[in-house]
Amino acid sequence: MTIRTWYRNLGTPITSGMTLDEQLKTAGLDWTVELSPIRYGEDCSTEEFLAAYRSDTQQILSIYGKWRKPFQNRQILETFHTFCEQNDLQIDRIGCMKSGRELFAFTKLPIEIDVKKVGDITESHLMITESHECGRGLQIDLYFNRLVCTNGMTRPVRQRQQIINHVSEYNSDRIAGILAHALKTVKDYEQTANGLADVVLSQQEAQFHLIKAFGDPNKSLDEQPKIVLTCLKLFLGQGRGSNMLSAYNTAYGLLESVKEYINWYSPVRGSLETAFSSLCYGSRKQKQDAFMQQLVSVHL
16 A cells, blocks of 8 residues: 655654754744845946845745735744744644645644544644745645545634735734634534534435536546546545445545545646645645535534
8 A cells, every 4th residue: 555645745754852943943934035126228227126035046926015024944843833832732744845835844734623422533633834935924834634545635723814915014813823723624624524424425315516616517427537437436436545434335435535646636737736735725636525515504
């Protein structure tokens, strides 16, 4: 059996004895975001936009509007470390993707969800991510990893605005306040998972949900796209953990079949970094969120 890690072996494992400087260096994050005026043509410049670049390699990260404030790698990790220390947590992994344009750090929460109390365990990982690219900001999410199949799903930590934009200076207290709401988000996900596990679905009902979300209701089953056909097979017994009492012929099992497809069967366009980034806050995340909401709206 192939060993699958939910973090796709990205990033650097963190040990308790490492200093923050050592962590930044090992993860390739020991640099700052610098800003420079943009000059073009023979003798032209603009005050409306600035070039954001890495202090170590001078590589351009993005073009910022004059309103955007850069957040620094050290600031973000210091805030996360402080929160973890205050709550007796240990940062497990930090790293960067897209040549430093994206930063992430994870800590495993001491809470495991056992859906229907049948040994179907899902871990919860608190995750902070920052994009140094214009148009995105700092996010705090929970990454739920079902152990039997390593299916991952990201859920935002709910507290007012979930994405911290860069229009103001870095505010560690505000970020710590959002981090503190993580436990409630875990409870919300646990309640939803158990609720879906109580909903019995026939093959026809599962097929209906999949076609509604990903297919064409005017076509026959054998004419549906690959995602519909594969997810149906996973739901009917071919998925990892599909025969557990929590998932067998249940709406929860159908959700897990979709998660397994998106996590491990969906075509990868680009690197593992691209796929994982999409799963955390891109199109893969959006597909999972939409399907989960479809099941919740109909059955809960």
